[in-house]
Amino acid sequence: MKPLQRAAVLAATAAAALAFFAHTHAAASTRAFGVYVNVTTSATAAP
Amino acid sequence: MKPLQRAAFHALLAAAFGTFIAEDNAAAATNAKGFGVSVNVTTAATVILSGTRFTWNAIRPSTTSYVKADNSPMTITGLIRTSRAGGAGNIVVMSPGNITGTNKVNDQLGISNFALTCSGSLNTGTQPSYAAAYTKLKPNASVPCASWGAGSTSKLNFNFALYLQTQNNPTDVYKSNGFSIIATAT
Numbered sequence A: 001m002k003p004l005q006r007a008a009v010l011a012a013t014a015a016a017a018l019a020f021f022a023h024t025h026a027a028a029s030t031r032a033f034g035v036y037v038n039v040t041t042s043a044t045a046a047p
Numbered sequence B: 001m002k003p004l005q006r007a008a009f010h011a012l013l014a015a016a017f018g019t020f021i022a023e024d025n026a027a028a029a030t031n032a033k034g035f036g037v038s039v040n041v042t043t044a045a046t047v048i049l050s051g052t053r054f055t056w057n058a059i060r061p062s063t064t065s066y067v068k069a070d071n072s073p074m075t076i077t078g079l080i081r082t083s084r085a086g087g088a089g090n091i092v093v094m095s096p097g098n099i100t101g102t103n104k105v106n107d108q109l110g111i112s113n114f115a116l117t118c119s120g121s122l123n124t125g126t127q128p129s130y131a132a133a134y135t136k137l138k139p140n141a142s143v144p145c146a147s148w149g150a151g152s153t154s155k156l157n158f159n160f161a162l163y164l165q166t167q168n169n170p171t172d173v174y175k176s177n178g179f180s181i182i183a184t185a186t
Helices: A003-024 B003-029
Strands: A027-039 B044-049 B053-059 B074-081 B089-094 B114-119 B142-148 B153-164 B172-185
Touching: A027 B074, B044 B172, B053 B153, B074 B089, B074 B172, B114 B142, B142 B153, B142 B172
Parallel strands: A027 B044, A027 B053
Antiparallel strands: A027 B172, B044 B074, B074 B153, B089 B142, B089 B172, B114 B153
16 A cells, blocks of 8 residues: 555544544434414314 | 470460461452543433423414413423533424415415423523523424533423414414424534
8 A cells, every 4th residue: 555545544544533433422312292283263172 | 395285385386377377368368459440421412302292272363472382381301411622502493394284285384483482490400591582483494492501411301382373374273293302412
């Protein structure tokens, strides 16, 4: 492997490691929810 | 030395030798190795909503002010922990597109008719900065609810209220399960 190729491989490896590091240090969580809306002129309505 | 004296002497020697062996064994069995601990406390973001659907069982076609959902507010619990080095935590609400009526396809309920208010001081740890009261939801986009800065740790317990203001909306039943509340921490 030529020096330039080796440097490119090392740079790519470092970038991948950094991306992995950044990825593992971000946390996320999601909860879905909905809505039910009865637009009516009557006083009461059932869902 | 008389036999009795000799026996006593031998017994004394044996006892002394036994003590020496015991002490030597005790010293050999005592050994210490130091050790340490390494604890990497990483960022965390978990969010739990106390319900799954906000309901307005009977809302007029035109309201002059925001009407809170019948089962509003819900409670948000969970955990936010951010990095000390430039970290941040956010809870946002993602909305679907405008909602089509279940009776008539042409009936539409605009997402921007909804508004949220996130509030409360029962969180443990770092208190968040809440979005302004009655922050309007946006179709196919997210709006803020609460945020934290770097180095925050907060066990969540706050209110998430959803409001609706109708503006000459056609009478119909509108349903959607396409909303989500999203927590992130870096």
